[in-house]
Amino acid sequence: MMDHYYNAKDLARFSEIGEEAGPLWQKFNAWYTAVFADGALSEREKALIALGVAHAVQCPYCIDAYTESCLENGADTEQMTEAVHVAAAIRGGASLVHGVQMRNKAKQLGM
Amino acid sequence: MGRVLPTLQKQHAPLASGAEQRATLATVPLARSFKEALAQSSLYPLRATGVDILQINVGKKCNQTCRHCHVDAGPDRTEMMPRDVMEKCLEVLATTDIPTVDITGGAPELHPDFRELVARSHAIGKHVMDRCNLTILLLPNYSDLPEFFAEHQVEVICSLPHYRAKQTDSQRGEGVFDESIEALRRLNAVGYGKPGSGLVVNLVMNPVGAFLPGNQASLEREWKRELEHRHGIVFNDLYTITNMPISRFLEWLEESDNLEGYMTRLVNAFNPGAARGVMCRNTLSVGWDGQLYDCDFNQMLELGVAGDVPRSILDFDIAQIRHRKIVVGPHCFGCTAGAGSSCGGATVN
Numbered sequence: 001m002m003d004h005y006y007n008a009k010d011l012a013r014f015s016e017i018g019e020e021a022g023p024l025w026q027k028f029n030a031w032y033t034a035v036f037a038d039g040a041l042s043e044r045e046k047a048l049i050a051l052g053v054a055h056a057v058q059c060p061y062c063i064d065a066y067t068e069s070c071l072e073n074g075a076d077t078e079q080m081t082e083a084v085h086v087a088a089a090i091r092g093g094a095s096l097v098h099g100v101q102m103r104n105k106a107k108q109l110g111m
Numbered sequence: 112m113g114r115v116l117p118t119l120q121k122q123h124a125p126l127a128s129g130a131e132q133r134a135t136l137a138t139v140p141l142a143r144s145f146k147e148a149l150a151q152s153s154l155y156p157l158r159a160t161g162v163d164i165l166q167i168n169v170g171k172k173c174n175q176t177c178r179h180c181h182v183d184a185g186p187d188r189t190e191m192m193p194r195d196v197m198e199k200c201l202e203v204l205a206t207t208d209i210p211t212v213d214i215t216g217g218a219p220e221l222h223p224d225f226r227e228l229v230a231r232s233h234a235i236g237k238h239v240m241d242r243c244n245l246t247i248l249l250l251p252n253y254s255d256l257p258e259f260f261a262e263h264q265v266e267v268i269c270s271l272p273h274y275r276a277k278q279t280d281s282q283r284g285e286g287v288f289d290e291s292i293e294a295l296r297r298l299n300a301v302g303y304g305k306p307g308s309g310l311v312v313n314l315v316m317n318p319v320g321a322f323l324p325g326n327q328a329s330l331e332r333e334w335k336r337e338l339e340h341r342h343g344i345v346f347n348d349l350y351t352i353t354n355m356p357i358s359r360f361l362e363w364l365e366e367s368d369n370l371e372g373y374m375t376r377l378v379n380a381f382n383p384g385a386a387r388g389v390m391c392r393n394t395l396s397v398g399w400d401g402q403l404y405d406c407d408f409n410q411m412l413e414l415g416v417a418g419d420v421p422r423s424i425l426d427f428d429i430a431q432i433r434h435r436k437i438v439v440g441p442h443c444f445g446c447t448a449g450a451g452s453s454c455g456g457a458t459v460n
Contacts, residue, residue: 012379043329072318073325074333076278 011061044073051080052087115284116176118185119359126362127183129413135365136356136441139374145443152383157437159405162429163393166213166454167192167200168407169222170399175244177270177283179317179360181411184217196401197224199424205235207429213394213454215242215407220253233263240266242315242454245294246287257301266311267303268350268454269295274337278319295344304345313348315456321369323380323449324351327457350456353377355408355445377444385451388458391437397424405437407454408445414438 018025036046047069054062070080119127126132149155170191173184192200204212212232219225219241232239241260247253260267269291273279276288283291295304295312302308314334318324331349338344354360356374364370391405401424404410415422417438420431451458 038326038329038332042333043326044333068322069325071320071322074273074316074330076273076275078277 006060008060008064011064014061042073044070044075047073048075048079048083052083055084056087056091115174115186116178118176118187119183119362121185121187124362126358126365129411132357132361133412133414133440135361135370136374139371139441141374141378141441141444143378145439145441145447148378148381148444148447149386149439152386154383154386157386157389157392157439159395159433159435159437160392161433162207162209162395164211164213164390164395164454165200165204165209166215166394166396166407167197167228168215168396168398168410169197169217169219169225169228171217172221173217173244174221174247174250175218175284175287177244177359178363179282179319179354181355181358181360181408182217183358183411188217190399191222192224192399192401194224196397196399196424197228199401199427200397201228201231201235203424203427203429204232204237209237209429211238211240213240213242218244218247220247220256226259229259229263229265233265238266239263240268243267243269244283245269245271245291248294248297249290254297257297257303260298261301261303261310264309266313267298268313268315269298269346270317271295271314272316272319274334274341282317282319292342292344295338295346296342299343299345304347311347313350314346315350315352317352317354321354321364321367321373321376323353323376324452324457327351327450348456350454351450351452352454352456353445353448353452355442357408357442358411374441374444377448380448381444382447382449382451382459384459385449385457386447388451388453389437389443389446390453390455390458391446394454395432401425403427403432405435406446408442409438409440412440412442414440 036043047066050062051066051070054066067080126135146155149157171182171184171188172186172191174186176185214228220243229239248256271279271291272282279288279291280286298312299305303310303312316324316330327349330351334349338346356364356370364373394406396404396407396410398404398410403416403422403424404414405416416435418436420435421428446452
């Protein structure tokens with residue numbers, strides 16, 4: 001029984017999730033590959049978006065994977081740090097904007 | 112240019128020796144050997160398909176000491192191809208149908224007979240490629256090289272790991288980026304990279320760290336856009352080249368505790384398509400002393416051509432060398448990972 005939830009080496013075992021759902025895994029893989037291919041956005045730009053999202057969803061596997069992907073695709077740590085700030089700003093902003101809901105409710109309840 | 116570091120040889124570091132590098136690589140546990148990977152792809156033994164490129168390493172002297180250099184080149188190196196060996200290289204070129212001569216080093220331009228090698232190779236109809244570190248073009252006795260290259264239609268292949276200064280200087284030395292940009296401007300000024308000029312300047316990027324290069328086509332689009340936008344620089348093609356786990360890059364991998372992880376990355380990314388297209392199959396590498404190798408990397412690991420073939424250019428025989436068995440080792444995973452890597456960049460789309 002594991003005594004912790006995350007193991008860096010498990011990233012390399014990602015494909016095991018397809019062992020009992022092969023067709024679904026294959027569809028996911030094909031779609032995933034297409035998503036990250038060069039398109040209107042470059043592979044570097046997509047990797048930076050993925051890195052930001054990885055921080056927003058706080059996935060350590062994704063952070064490892066897309067840090068490396070960003071470097072491979074020519075991004076530097078300055079750009080990557082800015083991408084993380086974008087993710088953090090959206091998360092922070094998402095909390096703050098709910099403050100309007102708080103104020104609406106408070107106004108409704110207050111005298 | 113900024114700080115120049117002592118070479119491994121100057122430091123008397125164990126990894127200055129090819130045998131020590133091979134021994135170090137042999138200690139890394141791998142899921143399979145390179146021979147096994149080739150065999151599982153029906154490619155073992157790997158054989159040459161011909162000699163389309165004679166790659167001549169004229170010496171190890173360089174005005175830079177890049178941190179990833181597989182040659183351990185630098186200002187303190189003194190190895191230079193002697194006259195008789197260079198003459199023999201020219202004789203081989205003149206008496207065979209090998210179409211291309213690829214001149215490398217060190218900084219090959221520092222060889223006193225470099226210009227003669229270029230001019231005579233061009234005069235006998237060979238396509239000449241020069242592997243240029245760019246900063247050499249700014250040194251006083253070499254500033255006319257762009258015009259010389261143009262006169263002899265030399266394809267210039269230049270190292271530039273990134274279109275931003277930070278990464279380039281991190282790998283190649285402080286101040287190298289600015290000098291490289293100035294050198295590219297001078298090449299552009301004589302027509303290199305300009306449409307219709309027929310003068311070709313290609314850029315080579317190596318990752319600045321223990322990771323693989325990204326998609327060559329995608330990176331090329333970004334490199335072209337950024338270099339033109341930021342500096343008004345144009346060039347023909349971008350070649351992505353994987354860092355080989357030898358010499359100074361091997362030393363850095365060890366020191367930074369990245370060696371096993373990097374080798375695992377290379378092994379896991381083995382691509383049979385890339386293995387089919389490795390450059391050693393159509394290239395023959397000549398060392399400064401005339402010894403023959405399957406590639407410049409084997410040269411630095413002191414792994415000469417094997418089997419019943421001439422070991423020196425002085426005994427050259429195209430019939431014997433053309434279909435020789437290639438000498439391989441764990442470092443070869445560097446050329447077969449992902450989209451592949453060669454002196455001409457990725458080997459598969």
